[in-house]
Amino acid sequence: MPELPEVETVVRDLRRKIMGRKILDVQTDWPRHFSRSPGGFLRVKRGIRGRKIESVSRKGKRIIFHLSGGKLMIVHLKMTGNFLLGEAGENNKFVHIWFFLDNGILFFSDIRKFGRILYGTSHELERLDDVKNVGPDPLELGYKEFRERFAKRRGIIKSALLDQSIVSGVGNIYADEILHKSKIHPRKLVENLTDADFKKLWNNSRIILEKSIATGGTSMRDFRNTEGKLGGYLSFCRVYGRKGEACLYRCGSKIERLKIGARSAHFCPKCQSR
DNA sequence: TGCAGTGTTGCTTC
DNA sequence: CGAAGCAACACTGC
Numbered sequence: 001m002p003e004l005p006e007v008e009t010v011v012r013d014l015r016r017k018i019m020g021r022k023i024l025d026v027q028t029d030w031p032r033h034f035s036r037s038p039g040g041f042l043r044v045k046r047g048i049r050g051r052k053i054e055s056v057s058r059k060g061k062r063i064i065f066h067l068s069g070g071k072l073m074i075v076h077l078k079m080t081g082n083f084l085l086g087e088a089g090e091n092n093k094f095v096h097i098w099f100f101l102d103n104g105i106l107f108f109s110d111i112r113k114f115g116r117i118l119y120g121t122s123h124e125l126e127r128l129d130d131v132k133n134v135g136p137d138p139l140e141l142g143y144k145e146f147r148e149r150f151a152k153r154r155g156i157i158k159s160a161l162l163d164q165s166i167v168s169g170v171g172n173i174y175a176d177e178i179l180h181k182s183k184i185h186p187r188k189l190v191e192n193l194t195d196a197d198f199k200k201l202w203n204n205s206r207i208i209l210e211k212s213i214a215t216g217g218t219s220m221r222d223f224r225n226t227e228g229k230l231g232g233y234l235s236f237c238r239v240y241g242r243k244g245e246a247c248l249y250r251c252g253s254k255i256e257r258l259k260i261g262a263r264s265a266h267f268c269p270k271c272q273s274r
Numbered sequence: 275t276g277c278a279g280t281g282t283t284g285c286t287t288c
Numbered sequence: 289c290g291a292a293g294c295a296a297c298a299c300t301g302c
Contacts, residue, residue, distance in 0.1 A: 002281065032296090061282080078282045080298085094298090112297040114282065130284075155290055164283080171281060220281060221300080240281095261292065264279085 002077040004137055004169030005212035006223050006231060007061050010083055013226040014056045014063070017085055022052050022102040023067070030096040030113055036130070037118045044119040047071065053101075060134045060168025072125055074118040075108075080222045081115030083108055088228030111222060137169035138205035146202040150190055157193065158186035158260050161201075170205065173218055173240045176266045178204050180239045180249075185274040186258075186265040211236065239266040247271060 002010075026048055028034070031041040051067040058064065063083075065073040075081070080094075089095055089107025097108035097117075108115065118125050125131050138146060149167055153160045160166055161175040170178065179186050182200035184193070193201075217223055217231030220241065224230060234241075238249045243257040247268040257266050 006281080076282080078296090079280070080282095110297090111299065112280090112282095114296060116283095152289095159291075162282090173281065218281080223281075262294085263282095 003171035003174050006217035008213050009217045011058045025100040028097045038120050076116045078114035080111040085226045133165045135165050135168050143202045147198045153190045157188050160190050176240045177208050185272040
């Protein structure tokens with residue numbers, strides 16, 4: 001599921017529905033979700049009881065619960081993780097974690113079980129590699145800072161866009177969409193991009209991510225909000241998942257797909273120059 | 275039926 | 289440093 005707009009959709013849901021609630025207990029049938037957390041699940045279970053959820057924020061694709069007593073819970077949804085509330089979580093066979101709150105249950109479902117949760121003080125967690133290497137996202141950057149973050153990077157632009165330490169929040173779907181709207185071939189090299197190209201990348205990142213947030217994210221397959229409802233951005237996607245279809249957006253030629261690393265890249269061979 | 279492919283990322287190897 | 293390959297899992301679709 002989750003790139004920046006999907007995670008932001010979940011964060012806004014959580015903020016509205018469980019901010020200020022107290023966590024009474026937590027249970028899991030898959031403790032490996034907590035395997036990267038200092039002390040593992042047992043320490044989470046011991047430490048989290050009675051803490052209030054003071055606020056919920058996001059860093060890149062990570063959800064951050066700010067708990068009373070200066071503790072944080074940082075959640076990465078990976079491919080198929082999700083939070084559900086109320087009916088959406090009951091009788092759902094993919095739920096592996098139950099947070100018992102003072103007003104109901106917060107369910108964590110995860111079909112592929114890649115999702116990871118960290119719990120501890122900000123001091124502890126910020127030392128962990130997978131937290132400290134996350135860069136700012138395009139929505140919190142001005143053009144100049146955005147441009148500068150690519151300054152030392154060389155190589156394939158799509159790989160650079162997916163590198164969360166340069167800019168966070170962009171994943172496979174939005175990287176393809178941003179490159180298409182910017183008329184840049186996914187294999188083009190960072191060192192060959194002009195300032196005008198970066199201006200387009202910055203601007204289009206913001207336009208696409210904002211628009212997707214406004215429509216509740218993209219539900220390719222599994223993504224749901226906390227009520228179990230689908231996001232609405234898929235119908236706005238111009239290239240992702242549209243291999244063989246016409247580039248109706250601009251030129252009518254057929255969308256192609258190629259492999260970059262182990263991931264698929266969708267693009268229009270006519271609009272997007274190398 | 276079987277196998278390739280899937281929105282993420284971390285680790286290892288080159 | 290970059291990139292490729294694989295691993296972590298379970299399901300869908302050809």
